[in-house]
Amino acid sequence: MAEGWKPSERYPDPAIVALDPSFRKYHLPLSAVERLWHGSRWGEGPVWIGDLRCLLWSDIPNNRVLKWEEETGAVSVWRKPSNNANGHTRDRRGRIIACEHAGRRVVRFEPDGAITVLAESFQGKRLNSPNDVVVKSDGSIWFTDPPFGLYAFYEGIKTDPELPHTNIYRIDGGSGEITLVADDVNHPNGLAFSPDERILYVIESRSEPRNILAYDVDGARLSRRRVFIACKPQETPDGFRVDVDGNLWCGWGMTAEYDGVRVFNSTGVPIGHIHLPERCANLCFGGRNRNRLFMSAAQSLFALYVNTQGAPGG
Numbered sequence: 001m002a003e004g005w006k007p008s009e010r011y012p013d014p015a016i017v018a019l020d021p022s023f024r025k026y027h028l029p030l031s032a033v034e035r036l037w038h039g040s041r042w043g044e045g046p047v048w049i050g051d052l053r054c055l056l057w058s059d060i061p062n063n064r065v066l067k068w069e070e071e072t073g074a075v076s077v078w079r080k081p082s083n084n085a086n087g088h089t090r091d092r093r094g095r096i097i098a099c100e101h102a103g104r105r106v107v108r109f110e111p112d113g114a115i116t117v118l119a120e121s122f123q124g125k126r127l128n129s130p131n132d133v134v135v136k137s138d139g140s141i142w143f144t145d146p147p148f149g150l151y152a153f154y155e156g157i158k159t160d161p162e163l164p165h166t167n168i169y170r171i172d173g174g175s176g177e178i179t180l181v182a183d184d185v186n187h188p189n190g191l192a193f194s195p196d197e198r199i200l201y202v203i204e205s206r207s208e209p210r211n212i213l214a215y216d217v218d219g220a221r222l223s224r225r226r227v228f229i230a231c232k233p234q235e236t237p238d239g240f241r242v243d244v245d246g247n248l249w250c251g252w253g254m255t256a257e258y259d260g261v262r263v264f265n266s267t268g269v270p271i272g273h274i275h276l277p278e279r280c281a282n283l284c285f286g287g288r289n290r291n292r293l294f295m296s297a298a299q300s301l302f303a304l305y306v307n308t309q310g311a312p313g314g
Contacts, residue, residue, distance in 0.1 A: 004277075005035060005277040007032055007033060007034055007035065008032045008033070011029055011030050011032065012027070012029040012030075012032075013031070013032035013033055015032075015033050015260075015274060015275040015276070016032075016033070016272070016273075016274055016275075016304070017272065017273045017274075017275065018271070018272055019263075019270050019271055019272055019273060020265075020269060020270070020271040020272070022265065022271050023263060023271040023272035025307060026243075026247070026263070026272065026306050026307045026308050027272070027306070027307065028305055028306060028307050031304060031305040031306070032304070033274065033276065033302055033303075033304050034302065034303045034304070035300050035301070035302050036068055036073065036075075036294075036300075036301045036302065036303050037066075037068060037075045037300060037301045038299055038300045038301075039299065039300075040059040040062065040066070040296075040298070040299050040300070040301075041059055041060075041061040041062050041299070042059065042060050042061050042155070042281065042298055042299075043057055043058065043059055043281060043282075043296035043297055043298060043299065043300070043301060044057065044058040044059075044060055044086050044087070044239065044281045044282050044296055045057055045058040045085065045086050045087040045088045045098075045099070045132070045239070045282055045296065046058075046088070046282060046283060046284045046286075046294050046295075046296045046301075047088035047089055047090060047096065047284055048284055048285065048286025048287070048290075048294065049090070049096070050286070050288070051094065053069065053070040053071055054067050054068060054069045054070060055067070055068045055070075055284075055286055055294050055301075056078055056088060056096070057088075057282075057294075057296045057301060058082065058085050058086055058087075058088070058296070060084050060085070060086055060101065060155045061084075061154050061155055063080060063081045063082055063083075063084055063102075064077050064078075064079065064080035064081070064082050065077070065078045065079040065080070065082045065085055065088075065098075066078060066301075068301060070287070075301075081102075082098075082100070083100035083101065083102040083103035083105075084100065084101035084102040084103075084129075084149055084155055084156045085098045085099065085100050085101070086098075086099045086100070086101055086129075086130070086131050086132065086149075086155075087099040087130070087131055087132035087133045087143070087190075087239070087282070088133070089133050089134055089135055089313075090135070091108070091135045091139065091141070091173075092135060092137065092139060095108050095109060095110060095111070096108070096109040097109075097118070097133055097135065097141060098133075099129075099130035099131055099132060099133050099143060100129075100130065101129040101130075101131075101148070101149025101155050101156035101157075102129075102149065102156045102157050103120070104120060104126050104127045104128065104129055104130070104149070104156075105117055105118075105119060105120035105127060105130065106118045106119040106120075106127075106130050106133060106141065106143055106171070118141060118171050118176065119143070119169065119171055119178050122163060122167075122169065122178055122180065125162040125163050126162050126163070127145050127163065128145045128146060128147040128149070128150055128161045128162075128163055128165065129145070129146065129147055129148055129149025129150055129155075129156050130143050130144070130145050131143070131144045131145065131146055131148065131188070131189055131190075132144050132189060132190045132191055132239055132282075133191075134191055134192055134193060134313055135313050136173075136193060136197055136313060137197060137312070137313065138173055139173020139174065140170055140171060140172055140173045140220065141170070141171040141173070142168065142169070142170050142171075142181070142191060142200070143168070143169055143171075143191075144167075144168050144185075144188035144189060144190075144191055144202065145163065145167050145168070145169060145188070146165050146187040146188055146189060146205065146206075147161040147165050147187075148187070164183060165186070165187050165206075166182075166183050166184055166185050166186060166187075166188070167180055167182065167183050167185075167188070168180075168181050168182040168183075168185060168188050168191070168202065168222075169181065170220055172220070179220065181220070181221065181222050182202070182215065182222050182225070184225060185202055185204050185213060186204050186205070186206040186207050187204070187205045187206035188202050188203065188204065188205070189202075189203035189204075189205040189237075189238060189239070190202070190203040190237070190238055190239035190240050190250075190251070190282065191203070192240055192241055192242045192248070192313075193217070193242065193311070193313055194242060194246055194266070194311075195242060195243075195244055195245075195246055195311040197217060197313075198216065198217055199214050199215065199216060199217060200214070200215045200217050200222060201213065201214055201228060201240070201242070201248060202214075202215070203237050203238065203239075203240070205237075205238070208233075209230070209231045209232060209233045209235065210231045210235065210236060210237055211227045211228075211229065211230055211231060212227075212228045212229040212231070212237055212240075212248070212250070212264075212268075213225060213226065213227060213228060214226055214227075214228035228268050229264060229268050234254060234255050234257075234258060235252065235254070235258055235262075236252065236253055236254040236258070236279070237250045237251065237252060237262070238250075238251040238252075238253075238279075238280070238281045238282060239251045239281055239282025239283060240282075240283065241283055241284055241285060241310055241311075242310075242311045243285070243308040243309060243310055243311060244308060244309050244310070244311050245265075245266070245308060246265070246266035246311075247263055247264065247265050247266065247271070247308070248263065248264045248265075248266075249261055249263050249283060249285075249293065250262050250263070250264065251279075251280040251281050251282050251283055251295070251296075252273075252279075252280060253276075253278070253279030253280055254279055259275065259276050259277065259278055259279045259280065259297075260273060260274045260275045260276040260280055260295075261273065261274040261276070261280050261283060261293070261295055274293075274295070274304060276295065276297055276302055277297075277300075278297035278298040278299055278300055279297060279298050280295045280296070280297045280302075281296055281297065281298065282295075282296050283295045283296065284310065285309060285310025286310075287305075289309060290309040290310045291305060291306055291307070291308065291309050291310075292304070292305050292306075293305075293306050
């Protein structure tokens with residue numbers, strides 16, 4: 001349990017395991033996993049705010065977004081109620097974008113504090129419960145829309161979905177037009193672009209077992225759907241981000257053996273694992289040099305310095 005967890009007092013941290021010799025390049029032997037905070041009900045959707053030197057992340061069932069301050073380590077409530085917000089990111093102008101389960105929408109926070117609704121319906125039907133979101137260099141916003149927030153009065157509002165549970169959408173950065181880019185993912189969850197934006201990776205979270213899919217990206221269109229990583233039955237990927245070398249750092253878990261972060265290279269080979277005492281739901285890169293991995297787990301926020309940097313757009 002996280003309550004009894006203690007950081008390693010020895011270097012290298014035994015919680016960081018190389019599954020392939022290539023992972024040693026990314027492992028800093030004098031860096032250990034840190035628990036920055038404990039007390040969420042289900043942590044999700046972290047985003048680094050570099051200009052304010054803080055991290056925001058969601059505590060979905062508690063209907064709040066929390067803020068951790070790098071300078072002091074203080075944690076406070078940034079937004080409550082949050083409409084059971086889940087995934088967050090920033091656009092190329094630094095504005096925060098959030099997926100809301102209860103609001104059933106994607107919103108943007110403007111510099112003056114106003115909230116702009118970017119998407120709340122498609123073809124006259126309400127979105128399900130937008131889950132995770134990324135921004136491409138052309139300013140377009142891509143998000144997944146499974147119905148997890150509609151299943152119970154816990155992560156949203158229980159009701160019947162109006163749209164399929166298989167859809168991924170794109171919001172045009174100029175016109176704001178919403179288009180359907182994929183309708184063949186069984187409960188799409190986390191998503192991320194490769195560093196060159198030629199591939200979009202997506203978690204298919206209700207396939208049995210779960211898959212990490214890959215699509216070719218041609219402007220505003222996706223093609224050539226394929227299974228990039230076929231998970232084992234006991235493996236549960238959730239949210240993830242990509243580093244500048246194209247490695248996928250994936251929230252992982254559901255058993256003590258797998259809880260933490262699994263790292264895959266750009267060919268889908270597992271190269272490393274960061275063991276945590278809880279399932280990791282999502283993560284992001286942050287810090288001054290984008291080389292600090294922030295991991296939002298079920299009840300805690302963890303961090304680890306690594307020898308790589310997060311790719312833009314996550």
